[in-house]
Amino acid sequence: MTLLQLQAALGLPLLCLLAWACGGCRRGVRPRVVVAGLLSQLLLAGALLHIPPLRQGFAAVGDAVEALARATRAGTVLVFGYLGGGPLPFAETLPGGSFILFFQALPLVLVVGALSAVLYHWRVLPLVVDALAAGLRRFFGLSGACNLSVAANIFVGMVEAPLLIRPWLGSLTRSELFVAMVAGLATISGNMLVVYATMIAPVVPDAAGQLLTASLIAAPAAILAGLLMLPEDAARPVAAPDGPMPRLYDSTMDAVLRGTADGLQLLLGIMASLIVFVALVALVNAMLEPLTGLTLQRIAGVAFWPLAWAMGIPAEECATVARSLGIKVVVNEFVSYLDLAASGGAGLAERSRIILTYALCGFTNFGSVGIMVTGMTALCPERRAEITALGLKSLVAASIACCMAGATVGVLLPP
Template sequence: MSLLQFQAAIGLALLCLLAWACGGFRRGVRPRVLAAGLLGQLLLAGALLHIPPLRAGFALLGDTVEALARATRAGTSLVFGYLGGAPLPFAETTPGASFILFFQALPLVLVVGALSAVLYHWRLLPLVVDGLAAGLRRLFGLSGACTLSVAANVFVGMVEAPLLIRPWLAGLSRAELFTTMVAGLATISGNMLVVYASMIAPVVPDAAGQLLTASLVSAPAAILAALLMIPEERAPAAAAVEGPMPRLHDSTMDALVRGTADGLQLLLGIMASLIVFVALVALANGVLEPLIGLTLQGIAGVVFWPLAWAMGVPVEDCAAVARSLGIKVVVNEFVSYLDLASGGGAGLAERSRLILTYALCGFTNFASVGIMVTGMAALCPERRAEISALGLPSLVAASIACCMAGATVGVLTPP
C-alpha cells in the first residue's frame, strides 16, 4: 500500500469519527453497522473497479451514454436547429462557443427520464432495486422499506424513492427516516448520471461506469454515515415491505408520456436552479471579495481542505478538490462537474480527478435539501416537523458519505 492509499485509509476512519461526532457521540452504534458499512464500500468498489468482467460490463455504459447523447442530439437538432447541435450556418470563430448547455446537454434528461419510466413499467428496474435492497437489508439489519428506498436512490431521485415506500414512511423509526433522507442526497438519479457522464467523459475515462460505481458505493456509505449520527434504537420489524414494488403506469405508452413529462419538469427545475444559484453566488462574491478578499469558493477551499486530504488526495491537489466540493454544496454538483469538464480539473493528477468524481456524485447541496424536505413532507405530512428538523443534518451526513466514497476509491487506487 502506498502512502497516499494509507492516507485514504486513515481518512476513511476519520470520516466515520466525524459522522459520529456530528451526531454528538451518541451511544448505540452497532458494530455490525460499522463493519457492514466499511466492508460494503470496500468490497463493492473493489469488485467493480478491479474484477475484469465487471469492469468490462460497466465500461459498456460509456457506449450506451454516447448512443443516448447521439439520439438526443438528433431530436434537439430537429427542434432547435444549430442551437441544438445541427451544423452551424456560419463559421465558429471561438472553439466551443456554439455549445449551449440548455439546448444541447440538458435535453438528455428528457430521453433518460422517459426510458427510466419504461424500464420501471417493464419491471426491469424494480428487479435490480429489489436485489440491492435485499443485500442491504441483510448487511445492516434495517427494515425492508428503508433499504428499498436506499436501493432505489441509486437509480431515481430523492423524492421518487420515498414515493415507492409511501405507505410505510409513517412507520419508519427516526434513524430509518434519517437514513432514507441521507441516501437521497448522497446518490444521484439515473438521468442525471447520464448527463454528468456525457459532460465529464473527455476528462474522466469510463465516466459512466465510474459514476454508477460511485452511486452504488454511496448507498452503504450513506447508511453508515446516517446510523453513526443517529443510531437505530429499535427493531425494524414495524416497517417491513410486503409484495412487489407498486406499478406507477398503466401501459408502456403511459410510462413513456409521463416519464417525458417528469423529465421536462426536472429539466426546467435544473435550468431555474442554475440561473438562480449561480447568480446568488456571484452576488455574494461581489460583496465578500471587496470586504475580505475571498470568494465563497475560496472560503470553501479552506473549509473542505481536510476532507480532500482525508480522501487520499495529495497535498498539492487538496485546494482544487476542496474548491470543487465547496461549489457542490453552495451551488450544486452540476456546476462542479461542469467546472471539472471545462478545465477546472486540468491541473489535477488523474487519481485526484477520479477521487473527485466519486466525491461529487451526490445531491448534497442546499437546494436539494429544500426539494427533498418539501417532497417528503408532502408524502408524510404527519411527520413534517421531524422531516424539516432532519434536513440540514442529512446534508452533513450525505456530504460525509460522498467523501467516504471518494476515500474508498483512494484506498483502492494506487498513485
C-alpha cells in the same frame, strides 16, 4: 500499498469519526453497522474496479450513454437546429462557443426520464432494486421499507424513492427516516448520471461506469453516515413492503408520456436552479470580496481541505479538490462537474480526477435539501416537523458519505 492509499485508508475511519462527532449522540452505534458499512463499500468498489468482467460490463455503460447522447442529439437538431448541435450556418470564431448547455446537454434528461419510466413499467428496475435492497438488509439489518428506499435512490431521485415506500414512511423509526433522507442526497438519479457522464467524459476515463459505481458505493456509505450521526435506539423491524413494487403506469405508452413529462419538469427545475444559485453566489461574492478579499469558493477551499486529504488526494492538489467540493455544496454538483469539464481537470492527476468524480456524485447542496424536504413532507405530512428538523443534518451526513465513497476509491486506486 502506497502512501496515498494509506492516507485514504486512514481517512475512512476519520470520516466515520467526523459523522459520529457531528451527530452528538455518544451511545447506540452498533459495531455491526460500522464494519458492514466499511466492508460493503470496499467490497463493492474492489469488485467493480478490479474484476475484469464486471469492469468491462460497467465500461459498456459508457457506450450506452454515448448512444443515448447521439439519439438525443438527433431530436435536438430537429427541434433547435444548430442551437441543438446541428451544423453551424456561420464560422465558429471561439472554440466551444457554439455549445449551449440548455439545448444540447440538458435534453438528455427528457430521454432518460422516458426510458427510466419504460424500464420501471417493464419491471426491469424493480427487479434490480429488490435485489439491492435484499443485500442491504443482510448487511445492516434495517427494515425492508428503508432498504428499498435506499436502493431505489441509486437509480431515481430523492423524492421518487420515498414515493415507492409512501405507505410505510409514517412507521419508519427516526433513524431509518434519517437514513432514507441521507441516501436521497448522497446519490444521483439515472437521468443526471447520463448528463454528467456526457459532460466529464473527456477528462475522466470510463465516466459513466465510474458514476454508476459511485452511486452504488454511496448507498452503504449513506447508511453508515446516517446511523453514525443518528443511531438506532434498538433494532426493531418495520413492516416491509409486501409483494412487488407498485405499478405506476398503465401501459408502455403511458410510461413514455409521463416519464417525458417528469423529465421536462426536472429539466426546467435544473435550468431555474442553475440560474438562481449561480446568481446568488455571484451576488454574495460581489459583497464579500471587496470587504474581505475572500469568496465563497475560497472559503470552501479551506473548509473542505481536510476532507480532500482524507480521500487520499496529494496535499498539493487538495485545494483544487476542496474548491470543487465547496461549489457542490454552495451551488450544486452540476456546476462542479461543469467546472471540472471546462478546466480539463487542470492541476489534478488522473487518480485525483477519478476520486473527485466519486466525491461529487450526490445531490448534496442546499437547493436539493429544500426539494427533498418539500417532497417528503407532502408524502408524510404527519412527520413534517421531524423531516424539517433533519434536513440540514442530512446534508452534513450525505456530504460525509460522498467523501467516504471518494476515500474508498482512494484506497483501491494506486497513483
